[in-house]
Amino acid sequence: MDLPEPLHDFLLVFLGSCLVLGSLGVVFFTNTILSAFSLGLVLVCISLFYILSNSHFVAAAQLLIYVGAINVLILFAVMFMNGSEYHQDFHLFTVGGGITLMVCTSIFVSLITTIPDTSWYGLIWTTRPNQIIEQDLISTSQQIGVHLSTDFFLPFELISIILLAALIGAIVVARQ
Amino acid sequence: MFLLYDYDIFWAFLIISSLIPILAFIISGILAPISKGPEKLSSYESGIEPMGDAWLQFRIRYYMFALVFVVFDVETVFLYPWAIGFDILGISVFIEALIFVLILIIGSVYAWRKGALEWS
Numbered sequence: 143m144d145l146p147e148p149l150h151d152f153l154l155v156f157l158g159s160c161l162v163l164g165s166l167g168v169v170f171f172t173n174t175i176l177s178a179f180s181l182g183l184v185l186v187c188i189s190l191f192y193i194l195s196n197s198h199f200v201a202a203a204q205l206l207i208y209v210g211a212i213n214v215l216i217l218f219a220v221m222f223m224n225g226s227e228y229h230q231d232f233h234l235f236t237v238g239g240g241i242t243l244m245v246c247t248s249i250f251v252s253l254i255t256t257i258p259d260t261s262w263y264g265l266i267w268t269t270r271p272n273q274i275i276e277q278d279l280i281s282t283s284q285q286i287g288v289h290l291s292t293d294f295f296l297p298f299e300l301i302s303i304i305l306l307a308a309l310i311g312a313i314v315v316a317r318q
Numbered sequence: 319m320f321l322l323y324d325y326d327i328f329w330a331f332l333i334i335s336s337l338i339p340i341l342a343f344i345i346s347g348i349l350a351p352i353s354k355g356p357e358k359l360s361s362y363e364s365g366i367e368p369m370g371d372a373w374l375q376f377r378i379r380y381y382m383f384a385l386v387f388v389v390f391d392v393e394t395v396f397l398y399p400w401a402i403g404f405d406i407l408g409i410s411v412f413i414e415a416l417i418f419v420l421i422l423i424i425g426s427v428y429a430w431r432k433g434a435l436e437w438s
Contacts (some may be wrong), residue, residue: 284403
């Protein structure tokens with residue numbers, strides 16, 4: 143994204159804090175519908191991250207699929223529940239909660255130590271020389287379409303079979 | 319004109335589509351007569367006295383429709399890059415996309431026959 147550098151950093155920090163607050167809201171709200179709406183906020187923030195990273199097609203696909211379909215599905219599932227009977231036996235600190243806390247803290251520490259140490263620019267520059275010639279003639283979404291239909295033609299057809307299997311499986315399970 | 323200039327049309331659309339409801343509410347708030355009464359606060363049921371509870375039970379067929387929608391939404395997202403590059407790609411890619419859509423039409427016929435698309 144060709145934004146001025148401090149604006150880019152400010153947007154990153156703002157979106158990151160919005161994301162963290164939304165995910166805290168998903169976990170901590172006692173009203174389940176508010177929790178589902180916070181999940182929608184988290185998915186919208188992820189989509190805006192993709193826009194900042196100059197992948198506009200993935201951002202639009204994220205909005206369409208995650209927010210538009212999957213979050214709506216979660217909301218419909220939440221609406222089946224009567225929320226009042228789930229919060230009566232609420233222990234603050236259980237054994238399972240302690241183990242999960244240790245696992246998540248170790249994952250967090252390992253991510254924080256490895257992400258600043260990898261050279262991300264080395265990864266990006268390897269993909270750039272392939273596209274310099276066609277850079278201005280074909281937009282990024284068209285490049286995705288070209289690669290999807292020529293290099294990745296067989297996975298493209300297999301995706302349709304996976305979607306068919308998912309549809310049949312979901313209908314079989316949901317009809318009972 | 320705006321900051322992210324690729325999204326110019328999008329910012330203009332966002333500004334106009336946020337301004338129109340705000341203007342509508344402000345104008346109707348200024349021009350409408352205000353009168354309070356106990357009947358204005360009760361719920362509307364086509365002119366008769368409201369009977370029963372306003373809460374309906376959530377039916378399973380809403381969930382079935384959302385489920386079928388998820389699968390076909392993912393299919394649509396895969397059709398978007400093909401549609402954007404349609405004038406560059408040739409007829410062979412058209413046949414490939416046709417095979418893709420045909421396999422998913424089989425899935426939609428299955429959903430239709432199994433009654434997942436029944437509304438009543």
